[in-house]
Amino acid sequence: MDSITFKAGIDDLKAVVRLLHAEGHWVHEGPFDRYCAESGESINFWPETGEIRVSGHPEAARRLSERLRALIESLDD
Numbered sequence: 001m002d003s004i005t006f007k008a009g010i011d012d013l014k015a016v017v018r019l020l021h022a023e024g025h026w027v028h029e030g031p032f033d034r035y036c037a038e039s040g041e042s043i044n045f046w047p048e049t050g051e052i053r054v055s056g057h058p059e060a061a062r063r064l065s066e067r068l069r070a071l072i073e074s075l076d077d
Contacts, residue, residue, distance in 0.1 A: 003051045003052060003053050004052040004053075004065065004068060004072060005050045005051060005052070006045065010047055013052070014026065016068070016071050016072060017035050017068070020068065022035075022038075022064070023037065024036050024037035024039075031046060031048065032044050032046045032047075033045045033047065037064070040056050040057060041055065041056030041057070041060055041064050042055045043064070043068065052068070054068065
């Protein structure tokens with residue numbers, strides 16, 4: 001899965017993830033933060049580099065990644 005770059009901080013990413021309407025919770029994992037969706041996918045964010053990686057079942061993770069990428073790109077417009 002390709003990574004996504006997000007230049008803003010964790011609070012801004014949390015606001016974007018809320019727009020996905022994917023139930024879940026955030027966990028701080030040392031150098032990165034993880035959103036654990038109830039559906040089983042995870043959004044992993046490294047604030048230092050701005051890298052986001054989505055993991056989980058390949059098809060579901062791909063769909064979630066595409067939705068997240070589209071939301072982030074719409075913020076840049």
